[in-house]
Amino acid sequence: MISEKIVERLSLYRWLLETRLENEVSNLFSYQLASMACVSPAQIRRDLMTIGYSGSPGKGYLVADLAKSIGKELDGAKPSKVAVVGMGNLGRALVSFISDRRSHLQIVATFDTDSTKYGRVICGCRCYAQNELEKIIKLEGITVAILTLPSDAAQAVADRLEKAGVTGILNYAPVPLKVSKKVYLENRDVTAALEKVAYFAREGD
Amino acid sequence: MISEKIVERLSLYRWLLETRLENEVSNLFSYQLASMACVSPAQIRRDLMTIGYSGSPGKGYLVADLAKSIGKELDGAKPSKVAVVGMGNLGRALVSFISDRRSHLQIVATFDTDSTKYGRVICGCRCYAQNELEKIIKLEGITVAILTLPSDAAQAVADRLEKAGVTGILNYAPVPLKVSKKVYLENRDVTAALEKVAYFAREGD
């Protein structure tokens, strides 16, 4: 089990590596990757140590190989299936963001309460009525959900998701959800993020 | 200067306090606030110590008063002015999210390159053409920017923002931006967040 911070950074490293691959860069030194990721070279080396990856003193790290090694650690054997609940502006934005990256994260269903939306295919993904939530989740074996719906509905949906078998929730609704210990919850409150940025923008980092 | 983590939590606390206020709760104990925020009571007390706020052993913390004290620490003397660059689905979602909360964060301008958008008022905020960026930023005294635009344009816009005087950037574009040390940068890559959730959903927290 890797700590949260390290997982976050590994995910960032992989993605930096992949964009470098597109530019045909085949190897990188720790200090190069470090400057891209805005961390120290020592941090890079230590993080790679935790996943047991070794470079070579002369050539640094093999970009493609390292990216694959990170994937081996972060990705499961099978792709994780993801649902998006709430297809307002934010939901649609996220679906289109994600669906053309990361093949091991498959958005297989979206849900909404608006009857003009469900039944249709939005951003390349079928939108279901919200009362079909449990059925589809179980049918598809969905384990991760993204919540992009109004605050007042979020807790009820979270409860239903958990009961249906979801073990990870990424919550964009500005509400503090209560979930059991079994479910991993990550909150991404936009306002909180903005307050933080405003604070440090003012105080001068 | 307060550390990042503490700022994040204080922001969360305030918001929890405010929602409690709406429910006419006038005081709270550290363990109550702790359970809402999913942190330990000791953490709460320590965080409040850093902003020099004191409760009383008998009654805990006065909700309204504490919220105001946090505000005194997090908010500047004047409201921070914010710009949103890129009014796709994500940009519109964020504007409507934020504009009806947090009076000390004022979204005063949005920008887009699409000529069918600029000139209009979207989600209650005037949308300008992107080539007016420098002019409006300086005119309005905008210090914080939210980037919700395609990856390939992000770095160029970030450079222009910095030159125009922006000191805080909240970046939703999936690109690692390079900015000078003077600018506080917070990345909110959706894919990275989802990867993290998927990882812990699988590994069982």
Added chain:
DNA sequence: CAGGCACTGTTATTTTTTTCACAACACCTA
């Protein structure tokens, strides 16, 4: 008013995370 209770503020401790420092190693050059 004395005593017990329940909570706070703060110091001390532990744990986690990051950085430092350096031996070991590959590679290049002569």
Added chain:
DNA sequence: TAGGTGTTGTGAAAAAAATAACAGTGCCTG
């Protein structure tokens, strides 16, 4: 091949963050 250079892997140190522990305090009760 020997020596110099520049990078890695990792143990040790430092720094940061979280937790625990407890004295001090207001409040209630009898």
